[in-house]
Amino acid sequence: MNIKILGTGCSKCINLETKVKEIVKQNSIDAEIQKVSELQDIMKYGIMSTPGLVINEKVVSFGSVPKDAQILQWIKEAM
């Protein structure tokens, strides 16, 4: 599984990245987490508000930091 966090470095983006890493670790999910901070690459996903969360190349959320349970649910749905 591939999880991407889209963000240029605002506090919410860093927040989301830590959150996702923690969730993946806690539930021992086999996932590769990538931080995408190049604007050109972020724009490819069609979002304008960061942070964006992409699971297996599918945008699941943008513009906010979702709740832990919600993130876990998306990850499970994508497995």
Added chain:
Amino acid sequence: MFSKFIKKDSIFIKNKILIPIILLPVWLILYIYLEPIVNGMVYNTFGMNKISQITETIRFFIYEVPKVLMLLTLIVFVVGIIRSYFSPEKTRKALEGKPLFVGNIMASSLGIVTPFCSCSAIPLFLGFVEAGIPLGVTFSFLIAAPMINEVAIVLLFGLFGWKTALIYVSTGLFIAIFSGWVIGKLKLEKWVEPWVYEIKAGNLTMEEEKLNLNHRIDAGFTAVREIVSKVWIYIIIGIAIGAGAHGYVPAEFMASFMGKDVWYSVPLAVLLGVPMYSNAAGIIPIVQVLLEKGASLGTSLAFMMAVIGLSLPETIILKKVLKYPLIFTFVGIVATGIMIVGFLFNLIF
């Protein structure tokens, strides 16, 4: 631990609308009785002398801090709920195909309510340009979004009353519409970095999730947590400075160089304000001191808007997508707009 608590809580309270409905009367009662409580505390309990300056300074501080924080919490909560109805993506859709002027008005108004942080200014700029939204309309949005700020509205309302708050919102809108329109008329697309136009943004495959009322109320509480936890310290410091000046600086101290009869006071205020960077929470209590000590409304308003609306960090961020001539034009036009507002108010009031 905390999240567990909330989870349990949300099973308990099916309709979260009940929380604000219960809290609002409590808020109201507290707000109404705040002044008598504070006065009673300062004059009776502490037994302080009614006319001494130190008493007045302390009373001012003890009264203003909870008052402003309470107002802030309420407004940020309401704005948080309103904002959950908007997103940059929806705003972009609304602005697509709108001509200049109508587009400027819409973009400026949407700039007030659309969730925006200066860290997403660039993706937003790229997204707007990619959707074919004219440069001038995009700028109207980028000017209004930081300049008309809910924290500033609360503080102005709390410290000066609703008229000043209204003046701030309407002049802010005017500047955003005017500046964006001028930038649009000047046809400055040539000064946008060429790579901007080559970007191929992907299509967003995800449908924006439908939010129910519970989600929106959550959004309100999240906004309160995020914003109040960030700005409370500035508000307390600002009010402390205000309280100090309130008691000790002579009343006409500022009149000689920031009064309405000093013609250069407005450009000077803008010139000073542009390189300064502060959030609304920090600058407004300072503006309160200026006003109280004889600075004119127009000059103070111009100073405040220059500090909040035009900031060096944001212009540096914009350098990624704009060439210098456009950045200077942008700063110049917005500064001119702010000065017009300043002069106008010095003339009227």
